[in-house]
Amino acid sequence: MGVTGARRPGRPAGGQLVVDRERVLDAAERVIAREGAGVSIDDIAIEAGVTKPIVYDRVGSRSELADALAERLADRMVKAAGDTLMEGSISEEALARFIEVNLVTVSQNRELFLYVTGGSTEQTALGRLKVAERSIDPMTLAIRAWRDHFAADPKVADTWAAAIVGALQMVAIWWTAQSERPAREIARQVADLLWNGLPGRPER
Amino acid sequence: MGVTGARRPGRPAGGQLVVDRERVLDAAERVIAREGAGVSIDDIAIEAGVTKPIVYDRVGSRSELADALAERLADRMVKAAGDTLMEGSISEEALARFIEVNLVTVSQNRELFLYVTGGSTEQTALGRLKVAERSIDPMTLAIRAWRDHFAADPKVADTWAAAIVGALQMVAIWWTAQSERPAREIARQVADLLWNGLPGRPER
DNA sequence: GGGATTAAGTTACTTTGAGTAAGTAAGTCT
DNA sequence: AGACTTACTTACTCAAAGTAACTTAATCCC
Known part of the structure; x- marks a missing residue:
């Protein structure tokens, strides 16, 4: 199906990011609020509907994530x-x-x-x-x-x-x-x- | 050799502990002072001249170690x-x-x-x-x-x-x-x- | 004095989670 | 159409927490 919205794996060139940095941080906040401070990067990725490397690409490392959330x-x-x-x-x-x-x-x-x-x-x-x-x-x-x-x-x-x-x-x-x-x-x-x-x- | 001092592996019944809790905590302080706060339990065990399970036996978990050091x-x-x-x-x-x-x-x-x-x-x-x-x-x-x-x-x-x-x-x-x-x-x-x-x- | 017992260790594992390398599909460019 | 690019995924490596199971030396008891 050529439905442009429902594509999942393997993605386009000029395409927009499905989840940008903000969405990852939003997801991190949600899952932390729900599950407590002991959440893993994987948990956050799942909450954001993506996989771990995406989180690393958008945010950097675990401590950069903490910094970003702290700023917010x-x-x-x-x-x-x-x-x-x-x-x-x-x-x-x-x-x-x-x-x-x-x-x-x-x-x-x-x-x-x-x-x-x-x-x-x-x-x-x-x-x-x-x-x-x-x-x-x-x-x-x-x-x-x-x-x-x-x-x-x-x-x-x-x-x-x-x-x-x-x-x-x-x-x-x-x-x-x-x-x-x-x-x-x-x-x-x-x-x-x-x-x-x-x-x-x-x-x- | 019946030398009571030089025994290493496998130890006695009525024998005294080679490293008690205090010695483990001392070792932890030394290695933290030297290597920084990122030390592992293994590092501490090595500094104390024993192996990891001994540290767990004497101190408990990693967070109990932190508590004990905090108290000190x-x-x-x-x-x-x-x-x-x-x-x-x-x-x-x-x-x-x-x-x-x-x-x-x-x-x-x-x-x-x-x-x-x-x-x-x-x-x-x-x-x-x-x-x-x-x-x-x-x-x-x-x-x-x-x-x-x-x-x-x-x-x-x-x-x-x-x-x-x-x-x-x-x-x-x-x-x-x-x-x-x-x-x-x-x-x-x-x-x-x-x-x-x-x-x-x-x-x- | 020679087993059964037990204390005090060790080695060797399992598990979890951070971080990364390599592959793959959907699009764009010429 | 084929080369290239992008946005992801799968599948790994590596380190460190925590634990299970084994090993050895002393002691106890007869």
């Missing part, structure tokens, strides 16, 4: 956080909302989050760093701009960004592994720490 | 931090010293740190949580005791502990992956954040 998740979180954290307007309440959105987004993408923060065997936790960079960079910029705005030394920005991203990641993991406690409560507590510091507000 | 590292860090973080005596300077000791300890055990925070493929980042627990628990106790002492609400202790441990871990990874910047500087910046909060000290 980080972007999703940045987007979800929206403008809760814009320069001049920052406040403890805004920070709490930002953190809450982060927690909720993580809980909505729990397995994916565990997958990308789980690291990639070989390069271990350096993968986790790479994951975080996508979050650290915007955070660095936000802090720097904001400190500039208040004439405070912006040199601390990158260190602070790493610390804050690390705190949020760990709280997210810890929280999702726990029996239910409202995200808002946790977010407020973390915001309290990050805004007022360990000694707490001057008077209370 | 966490204990080492708690010990190294010593009494920098004792209840009543806490201050921004004490906190900075505590953080600096943490950073230095991590850099002295870099590959091991990457190994244990790298997670264990299967259970991914939940392993990282388990790693952290050993650090979170003492931190929780310290914070709770300290807040009690100042009549502040101690309910935030566990959340804060998770946040702080996460911040320290991420800063440590980020810092060790960087070109040289003195640990003391980084520690002071993190202490500044955790003590004074994002807006900074009242006057400055």
Whole structure:
């Protein structure tokens, strides 16, 4: 049959890709969400309706897959956080909302989050760093701009960004592994720490 | 030859173990420090002077190995931090010293740190949580005791502990992956954040 | 003192999953 | 029509986790 749509094996020259990179990543997300972070490349290929070499062609290696998924998740979180954290307007309440959105987004993408923060065997936790960079960079910029705005030394920005991203990641993991406690409560507590510091507000 | 020391294969009944659990873990640390976090169980067995099944017998599985090494590292860090973080005596300077000791300890055990925070493929980042627990628990106790002492609400202790441990871990990874910047500087910046909060000290 | 027993190992396997090489069908170009 | 190209597949290799089954030396007991 010359039906152009139903061809399967052995493919054309000027033909379009059946599954492009995005579709592979979509499939990876779906199967990770469903089966957990322990999925194999084969599982992902099957979910995408292709075979393993296609996944390697589109994505690269396993760790590149993790990186790509991490980028997507980080972007999703940045987007979800929206403008809760814009320069001049920052406040403890805004920070709490930002953190809450982060927690909720993580809980909505729990397995994916565990997958990308789980690291990639070989390069271990350096993968986790790479994951975080996508979050650290915007955070660095936000802090720097904001400190500039208040004439405070912006040199601390990158260190602070790493610390804050690390705190949020760990709280997210810890929280999702726990029996239910409202995200808002946790977010407020973390915001309290990050805004007022360990000694707490001057008077209370 | 009845030389009791030189026996190798096939071993006795009432005899002592040639390598106990501790020796296996020691060997694992050595080979990880030398070869990086990508070592196999076989590599560890060889370093310990035995074969793979012995490692499994003494330690359990690969993830149990990671857990055990994590406990050791966490204990080492708690010990190294010593009494920098004792209840009543806490201050921004004490906190900075505590953080600096943490950073230095991590850099002295870099590959091991990457190994244990790298997670264990299967259970991914939940392993990282388990790693952290050993650090979170003492931190929780310290914070709770300290807040009690100042009549502040101690309910935030566990959340804060998770946040702080996460911040320290991420800063440590980020810092060790960087070109040289003195640990003391980084520690002071993190202490500044955790003590004074994002807006900074009242006057400055 | 000489078997049965048992502890402490080893060798040799199975299994799983990452990554790749080589083949094959459907189209395009001339 | 035949040469070429592209988009895939099948079928492998290789490494590493985990396990089963065997081997040897000491001890126990009579």
